[in-house]
Amino acid sequence: MPPTDGPYDGPPAGDRVLALDLGTSSARALVLSADDASPVPGALARHKIAPTYGTGGSATIDLHAYVEGLLGCLDELQHNGHLDGITAIVLSSQWHSIVALDNDGGALTPLITWADTRSVEPRLDPAFDEHAFHARTGAWLHRLYWPRRIPWLLSEVSAVSFAGLPDLVIERLTGDRVTSVSIASGTGSLDLATGEYDAEALAIAGVKPDRLPAIVPSGWTGVLAASYARRWPGLVGVPVHPPTGDGAASNVGSGGYDESTAAVTVGTSAAVRVVHPIDQAPELPWELWRYRVDDQRAVTGMAFSAAGNLHAWLTNVLQLDEAHQEPTDVEIGSSRVIAIPFQAGTRPPETVPGGSGVYFGLSFDDDAADLLAASLQGASLEIDRGLRMLDTLFGRELEVVLGGGGIDASAWWRRCLTATFARPTDVCAEAEVGARGAAAVALGLAPVPGGEHLKPAAPEVERIELLRPRYTILRDLAVQAAQELTRYTSG
The missing domain is CATH 3.30.420.40 (ATPase, nucleotide binding domain)
Structure with a gap:
């Protein structure tokens, strides 16, 4: 079943939701009631994450180990009988992460977290107005965000494209490397009013929009790739929703x-x-x-x-x-x-x-x-x-x-x-x-x-x-x- 761009009306009352929470200290998979989003007792699996901190300000996570640990959480829920009756898959994810990718979409770097302090000073046009940039993107020209992360990564590796943790998790699950307007806003590269990548932010980063994950509307849904049908049969055909940045998700x-x-x-x-x-x-x-x-x-x-x-x-x-x-x-x-x-x-x-x-x-x-x-x-x-x-x-x-x-x-x-x-x-x-x-x-x-x-x-x-x-x-x-x-x- 291909992804759809139309609105999703939600699961029938009484059904259950699988939530994936992509944190910095743990990755979690849990089952919630679709009526009020309350946790189903006992239906929680957790994979602990240990970021690696190094000299020079590095703060990274092993991407492969992270994703495999997350998938292992689904295996645990499957083993305990908690993946029956799932009618939606949702994600909450840490903001600001980035991975440099090669021409085949393979990771050239570990997952760079928000705590990593490495970047390069941007090359700015004399007319650059940081207050106008902040008003438009909601962010500052700071190493936390992609306009400064990407030039540094390009100086380190021969990257072809870039993505964040939730984008790569969605790709692993569905085959589509896409992002949400919520996750894209955390890159510091989004025009908040239009919901599209900001031209000035991308110019500072030195990339075109096609080198970043495509932004899909909130009503988009994908489905699990066919390779997971035997592993989690109860999730076949279940709509996968675009991820929400963890700060926004926590508020709601x-x-x-x-x-x-x-x-x-x-x-x-x-x-x-x-x-x-x-x-x-x-x-x-x-x-x-x-x-x-x-x-x-x-x-x-x-x-x-x-x-x-x-x-x-x-x-x-x-x-x-x-x-x-x-x-x-x-x-x-x-x-x-x-x-x-x-x-x-x-x-x-x-x-x-x-x-x-x-x-x-x-x-x-x-x-x-x-x-x-x-x-x-x-x-x-x-x-x-x-x-x-x-x-x-x-x-x-x-x-x-x-x-x-x-x-x-x-x-x-x-x-x-x-x-x-x-x-x-x-x-x-x-x-x-x-x-x-x-x-x-x-x-x-x-x-x-x-x-x-x-x-x-x-x-x-x-x-x-x-x-x-x-x-x-x-x-x-x-x-x-x-x-x-x-x-x-x-x-």
């Missing part, structure tokens, strides 16, 4: 799918975002990015490199057992220690490099719980910066929903975020918000958070407000110090 999956609500997602990294119609979108501030959800919607927000990875690093360094992985005995906002969570640097447009994390105010009275509390408070204050910008952009105090693995794992962090935001929050009851959101985008569902409703405690809010000016001053100093050190070491 946690219940933040219109401009009244900001979704805060805490996974390996963190973000705060608002989904809104692409038509008549508010003018994009320089500090925020904007990508696409689908043909009709965009998502505007701010991302942060330190979140769940920060918590995992610190609990490992401090050798905290499971009973001490939350600072439950530390009152929120009370720690004298202030942590600036720049261990993984900052996202654009700031230019703080990785390895810039700072603790201020340490004394011999502080213990592991104080350091952990300070780190979680620092991450919360970073996220709050983005939330307040979004409040201003959309002209209201936004409602907030919390979601993601970090949120699910830490009651203390949920309370800390709620106090930092100084407003009530709703918690998404489902940890797999990306997979849930991908199903919701593809099938037109509107999930609700379904979890606890938190109200900020007045004493905690007051302590955070007293902490905030000190944090802001010390953050500014940390940024200046990191930039000065970079100039010193590079000069």
Whole structure:
């Protein structure tokens, strides 16, 4: 059955959806109810991913091992009888990844992740206007995006074309190397208004559109290649939907799918975002990015490199057992220690490099719980910066929903975020918000958070407000110090 360009009306009520979640730390396959995108108990398979970090800023993943591990997840679900009754296949994927390909479509490089810092300085026309570029593409001319990644890759290998992880997974499953408007927007090479590749971005990258995956409409569907019929017979003829970028999927999956609500997602990294119609979108501030959800919607927000990875690093360094992985005995906002969570640097447009994390105010009275509390408070204050910008952009105090693995794992962090935001929050009851959101985008569902409703405690809010000016001053100093050190070491 060939792919179709027509609208898909979704599966009949009561059927099930197979969701593939292409993360940085794991690849997952899980089965969801088609009624409300809730997970089917026990129908989850996971393949752990270990990115390789090297000198010179490399942060890569073995592409072959990743894809084979993902397919192994489907084998596990098949073995356990979970691939019967599947009526749709959806994908949520990490944004920003890239692979250089040869003339036969073979990979010349590992999967380059968002954390990789290698790139080259672009050759720009004197008339280049980065603010106009940012307004049009939602991105900056930063090494995170393809206009700077591709020239670097072309200087390293004889590449003929380029694709991201979800594009290559779709090709492996269906035989068609295509991408969605959502994934394409994460390359920093999309004209957000038209949904097509941006001519100036491609000129900077030095490629033509035919060297990138074709962008298909949100209503496109493909089907599994015939070679998989014996391996997963229940999936034969099941429509495969275009992938959704994980940030957009996480927003929708946690219940933040219109401009009244900001979704805060805490996974390996963190973000705060608002989904809104692409038509008549508010003018994009320089500090925020904007990508696409689908043909009709965009998502505007701010991302942060330190979140769940920060918590995992610190609990490992401090050798905290499971009973001490939350600072439950530390009152929120009370720690004298202030942590600036720049261990993984900052996202654009700031230019703080990785390895810039700072603790201020340490004394011999502080213990592991104080350091952990300070780190979680620092991450919360970073996220709050983005939330307040979004409040201003959309002209209201936004409602907030919390979601993601970090949120699910830490009651203390949920309370800390709620106090930092100084407003009530709703918690998404489902940890797999990306997979849930991908199903919701593809099938037109509107999930609700379904979890606890938190109200900020007045004493905690007051302590955070007293902490905030000190944090802001010390953050500014940390940024200046990191930039000065970079100039010193590079000069």
